[in-house]
Amino acid sequence: MTALSIEQFRQIATRIEQEVDKVIVGQNEVVRHVLISILAGGHVLLEGVPGLGKTMLIRTLGQALDLKFSRIQFTPDLMPADILGTEILSDEGKQREFRFRPGPIFANLVLADEINRATPKTQSALLEAMQEGSVTVAQKTYRLEEPFFVLATQNPLEMEGTYPLPEAQLDRFFFKVNVNMPDVGEMVEILERTTGKETATADRAATGAEIVAMRALARAVPVASHVKEYIARLMLATHPEDENASPLVKKYVRYGVSPRGGQALILGAKVTALLDGRYNVAFEDVHAIALAALRHRVLLNFDGLAEGIKTEQVIQELLKEMPK
């Protein structure tokens, strides 16, 4: 049995959210999804226009989690070695030798800011780290310290000089969370906090060990067989060639959700159930994280893109129509 009880799980999660709330105004759903992703052991892609606090959110999360945090500002001239690290010639001691100098990826919480500004070559440098939790440099593999999270941001507006993430890279992200414009009340609060004499900061709410223990507890949450079957049917129904696919899917979807999408649904639902004070996954938990887990995994075809169809529409229709 884990060292954590469900009550402790909820208390820590609540504390983290409270600490983030000290700095970030509103965006509760964004914060919740990022937290779920972290507790499920997944990476998050935050998408939103500049100035909505994406970077601030992740930085605050780093402060609240008492984890080693590093930020990488992605630019077109960023090289993989700038992220992973490189071997340098060292003349310390009696003989000169190449020693590995770790890059910023060697942290617990990595902020990949404006990830779509880097070249695909640099973006792909993250692939191994995100999937395997390790990096290989000069034929040597270095294990990344647990917990390891990549929280990336991207700007949907500026297309000039950007390199859209390839599908394989997108699939590595556990959740894709859209950061929306705050409402008037939240905007006023933001202005007050950011223009006052004191700037709010987050205190540490959880340690890395606690996060690891919470991940273990979340993975142990049972899922009823019919819920798993529902998730499997839901995933398959996102594929246009599937017999259960809706007309919308058949018409506008090019590729459906990969098995990673199903894993994200189940793990995310497990964390959601625990946060809700339950020890089992319910359909409601799946629905709560379905958009974040699937929106970047459903790829629209030309017709869908041309007609302005949103992947969210497709997913919501599937959730509505799929029998439980």
Added chain:
Amino acid sequence: MKPFEELLWHLKRWIRWRRIRRGVTWGVRGLSLGLLLALLWGTVGLMQGWFLREEFLLFIALVSLTVTLVSGGCAALWPLPHLQSAREFDRAFHLRERISTALELHQTPGVTWEELQRLQLADALAAARRVHPYRDLPLRIRPFEIILPILLSGLLLYGYAQSGSFFQAAQQARQVQAAIQEQSQTIQEILQQVETNPTLSEEQKKALTAPLQQALDELQTSPDLERSVSVLVSAGEKLQTLADPRVETTAQALQQAGQQAAAQENSPLQAVGEQLTQGKPTNAATELLKLDPAQLSAEETKQLAEQLREMAQAVQQSNPQLAHQLNQAAQALERGDATAAQQALNQAAQSMLQVGQGQAMNQAAGQAATQMQQGAQQILAAGGGNQTAQAGASGQQNLQSDAGAGSGRGSGDNPNAQGGPAGSNPIPQNNAPGDGGETTYEQIYAPSLLGGDGGPQVGVSSGNSQDGQVLGQTPSNPSDPSQSLVPYTEVLGQYEEINRRAIETGQIPLQFTQIIRRYFDSLKP
């Protein structure tokens, strides 16, 4: 109680409630289905004349109740696996898959940590305790499901109220079938009597049983009224043809001769005469065979010869063969040839025996023919004389030209005016307009029954009556169950059409066609 047992207890309680709920819901649906089936089936049954009034109600009640019980019972007893039910209750009671997960964890331990499983079970149990199945899953029946059986019941009641004629037709059909059955039994009895009649020869028995057996076979195939009457009348006709009228004349002559012989005391033919006087030619033949001319005195021989000649003279007209044999015996006696006399007397006895057998044959055939006629009348009477009502029930009237049998007994001045079987011999039926006599034939085919109010009254009057008295008439009160419901003109049209076809197909002899046409012309309103 252990937590899981308590959880199961809750689950079973919910399942019980669900069974009741399903039973009631599907029972109501079954009631609608039952009523619908009863309506359709009952309508067909009414058209086919299957039901009497009480039987119809019983049928409706039985079908409705049976379908309701079967439907509700099946729904209530339908297998409800615990896990599947738990999933449905999770949704119905918003338990967020707690119960189904707990059941699965119990069935497949080791999926998660024991502590987590225990906590999950406790969480599921706490949620289960908060459930009120009667409140959270109330018994609901849609208004349509209530209105439908009410509507169907109303339709059935309306149909029941409007189906008097169908019930009446069914009643008559039953009576006809019962009468047909009764006649079948009667024919069987007659057949038995014929078979055991010692007087009849085997050939006579065979001749008598053939038409009877044929009639019995045809009656046992459950024919309709017309066909059964036709069969009986036809059998009666055949039986009547078996009767030999000469036998009766001979028997009468023998009886008269026997009286003379019996009057002569101590004469050799006294015993023979007594038997003949009693109308027993068979016994008389036996007595005659006992005579031995060789043992008679001369005076007795002479007296016997004279008596034989008198007897021969008496039967000369009706049975010349017997007369000849008697004369031969007398001549032989006068010649003193006892052997020849004995031989002639034996031949005469044989002829007398044949007369007795013929008499028995006539009697049996006559009785059987009479029984056939009476049987036909009884079947017609069972039909109630309201054939049109039955026609309304069956939808069509399958009349056959030879089925219009009637053996009407004239009620006019002529008491011997026996109506023959219609169709086969229409002339002497004595049922043409003005012929007089209230006959069974007219009860069926002569449209003396008029449907509706205010229709013309048609009566069959006796041709011999002084004032054209109406003899056949049915009440025209609509509430009267025996009232004809088919319009007179329609019935008349049907019969005219049948008659026309019969004439065209040559079933009616040419010399009678004009008579029949005049008959139908006279019936036109």
